Amino acid sequence: MKLRTAMTFVLALGISGVAYAADPIIIKYSHVVADTTPKGQAALKFKEIAEKLLPGKVEVQVFPNSQLFGDGKEMEALLLGDVQILAPSLSKFSKYTKKLQVFDLPFLFDDINAVGRFQNSAKGRELFTSMEDKGIVGFGFIHNGMKQFSANVPLYTPADAKGLKFRIQASDVLEAQFKAVGANPQKIAFAEVYQALQSGVVDGAENPWANIYTKKFHEVQKFITESNHGVLDYMVIANAKWWNGLPADVKKGLSQAMEESIAFGNHVALTEDDDFRAKVIADKKAAVVQLSAAQKQQWRTAMKPVWAQFEGEIGKDLIDAALQANEKAAPAKKEEEAKSKHHSKK
Ligand code: LMR
Numbered sequence: 001m002k003l004r005t006a007m008t009f010v011l012a013l014g015i016s017g018v019a020y021a022a023d024p025i026i027i028k029y030s031h032v033v034a035d036t037t038p039k040g041q042a043a044l045k046f047k048e049i050a051e052k053l054l055p056g057k058v059e060v061q062v063f064p065n066s067q068l069f070g071d072g073k074e075m076e077a078l079l080l081g082d083v084q085i086l087a088p089s090l091s092k093f094s095k096y097t098k099k100l101q102v103f104d105l106p107f108l109f110d111d112i113n114a115v116g117r118f119q120n121s122a123k124g125r126e127l128f129t130s131m132e133d134k135g136i137v138g139f140g141f142i143h144n145g146m147k148q149f150s151a152n153v154p155l156y157t158p159a160d161a162k163g164l165k166f167r168i169q170a171s172d173v174l175e176a177q178f179k180a181v182g183a184n185p186q187k188i189a190f191a192e193v194y195q196a197l198q199s200g201v202v203d204g205a206e207n208p209w210a211n212i213y214t215k216k217f218h219e220v221q222k223f224i225t226e227s228n229h230g231v232l233d234y235m236v237i238a239n240a241k242w243w244n245g246l247p248a249d250v251k252k253g254l255s256q257a258m259e260e261s262i263a264f265g266n267h268v269a270l271t272e273d274d275d276f277r278a279k280v281i282a283d284k285k286a287a288v289v290q291l292s293a294a295q296k297q298q299w300r301t302a303m304k305p306v307w308a309q310f311e312g313e314i315g316k317d318l319i320d321a322a323l324q325a326n327e328k329a330a331p332a333k334k335e336e337e338a339k340s341k342h343h344s345k346k
Contacts, residue, residue, distance in 0.1 A: 024056055024057055024059040025057065025058045025059070025246070025250060026058075027050070027058055027059070027060045027061070027084045027085060027254075028063065028068065028082075028083045028084050028085070029046060029047070029061070029063070029083075029084070029087075030062075030063040030067075030068040030077070030083045030085075031043055031062075031064055031086065031087055032064075032065065032066040032070060032071060032074075032190045032191060033065070033144075033190070033210075033211060034064060034065060034214035034215065035064050036210075036214055037210045037211065037214055038143060038144055038145075038210060038266070038268040038269035039087050039142055039144065039234055039265060040064050041264065041265060041268045042087070042142050042236075042261045042264055042265025042268070043064070043085075043087070043261070044062055045260070045261040045264045045265070046060060046062075046085070046257050046258065046261035047060035047061075047062050049260050050253060050254055050257035053253040053256060053257060054249075054250060054253040057250055057253075058250060058253070058254070063083075065191075066189075066191040068083060069082075069083060070189050070191045071088075071092065071169075071189040071190055072170070072189055074086050074088065075092075075095070075096070078136070078237070078238070078239050079134075079135060081242060084238055084239065084242055085236065085237070085238050086236075087142055087234040087235065087236045087237070088234060088235070088237070089144075089169055089232055089234055090103040090104070090141075090231075090232075090233050090234065090235060091103070091169040091170070091171040091232070092170055093131070093235070094170075094172060096131045096136060097127075097130040098310075098313040098314060099127055099130045099314060099315065099318060100127060100130070101171070101172070101173045101310055101313060102319060102322055103115075103233060104171050104174050104177070104230060105173060105230070105306060105307050105310065105314075106177045106229050106230050106299075106300075106303040106304070106306060107229055107230070107299070107303060107304065108230070108307070108319070108323065109146075109230075109231055109322065109325070109326065110326045111146065111228070112143060112146055112231065112270065112273070114325045115143065115233060115325070116143065116266070117325040118321060118322045118325035119141040119233070121324075123317065123318060123321035124141075127235070131237070132240065135239060135240045135241060136237050136238075136239065136240060137237065137238050137239075137240040137243050138235045139235075139236045139238070139255075139258045139259075139262065140235070140258065140259070140262035141233055141234065141235055141236075141262070142233065142235075142236060142262055142265040142266060142269065143231075143233050143234075143265070143269035143270065144208045144210055144211065144232045144233055144234065144269055145208035145209060145210060145231070145232065145269055145273045145276075146208060146228040146230070146231055146273075147206045147207055147208055147228070147229060147231065147232050148208070148209065148212070148224050148225060148226055148227055148228065149161070149204060149205075149225040149227045149229070150204055150205050150207065150212070150217060150218070150221040150224045150225070150286065151166075151203050151204030151205075151221060151222070151223055152203055152221060152222045152223065153203075153223065154222075154223045154225070154287070154289045155204070155223065155225040156225070156289065156291065156295050157295055157298050158180075158181035158182075158298055158299055158302040158303075159181075161178070161181045161182070161183045162181065163182065163183065164183050164184065164203040164204055165183070165184045165185075165186055165203045165204070166178050166184070166185050166202060166203065166204045166205060166206065167185075167186055167188045167193050167196055167197070167202045167204070167205040168185045168186065168187055168188075168205075168206070169187070170187045171187075172310075173306060174230075176309055176310070177303050177306050180302055180303045180305060180306055181299075181302050181303065186201075186202055188201075193205060193217065194216065194217065194220060197217060197220040197221060204221065205217060205221070206227075206230070208273070208276075209273055209276035209277040209280060210269070210273065211232070212276070213276045213279050218283060218285045218286040219283070219285045219286075221286050222286055222287065223286055223288075224280065224287075224288050225288075225289040226288055226289065226290055226291065227291060227296070227299065229299060229300075229303070236258065236262060307319060
């Protein structure tokens with residue numbers, strides 16, 4: 001009897017001990033790119049900060065390179081609770097919200113800084129709650145960078161792309177973008193792009209420098225046109241039910257880890273984009289094609305009708321806010337000019 005009581009006691013202690021001390025919350029963070037890309041580095045930074053702030057309470061497992069889930073499966077997995085954090089490209093959300101399609105409109109943003117200004121604007125930040133009704137909560141945007149066209153022939157004008165097959169992400173806007181120049185877009189998961197380019201299933205693609213370099217796309221493409229025609233960025237998301245059910249202290253620590261890791265990823269994107277570009281050029285596997293202003297204008301003119309095509313789904317207000325972000329630099333410049341005039345008068 002005594003022994004049984006003691007055993008029960010030990011068992012109860014053991015069970016509660018296990019539950020308290022040895023049961024960190026497992027957080028799976030899955031993505032499809034390499035660890036060295038801006039998103040890859042942000043995910044690892046999240047793990048580092050979260051585990052430092054919440055020792056023993058959380059364990060973050062990062063799965064890069066579509067190891068756990070690839071395109072197409074990852075969002076369902078999030079909603080099923082099989083993975084807790086994702087950062088899909090903004091081109092991959094159209095099943096859940098049409099608003100994020102704004103980021104796919106070709107030639108909408110002048111550069112990555114304009115993209116950042118829009119993301120940080122009130123309209124941009126509203127997008128974090130645009131999938132609340134689907135059970136998805138957004139935490140922040142992470143840049144990758146502006147996209148470049150690539151193909152096995154040099155692309156100088158839209159006529160050069162006519163009849164070519166291009167791999168695209170699962171986005172109707174990107175489909176329309178390539179159709180606008182008479183090309184044949186094909187939706188292919190990121191994990192299959194290298195093979196599709198190598199085997200000739202498609203002739204070309206569009207990617208930011210970090211993805212081109214880390215996935216060696218430049219080794220299976222003869223030409224890269226420095227077009228900067230669109231953006232490839234991400235939203236970091238979680239399953240809202242899971243997030244809202246976390247203990248308050250864990251939520252607080254994870255919020256801080258989110259914020260800091262997102263800022264880190266953006267810093268990497270802004271500072272390393274040029275390095276990835278330089279590495280692609282240094283490899284001398286693909287020649288980089290530069291566009292004249294007139295050639296760039298031809299691409300813009302050919303692709304711009306896509307804006308009107310999707311305006312109804314996206315909302316004019318969002319497109320206008322994005323366009324305004326291009327101009328934001330102007331008042332700052334004017335202010336500086338005014339200041340320097342003022343100084344020179346003194
Ligand atoms: C792509 O499919 O090209 C990108 O969304 C991959 C990524 O996550 O950068």
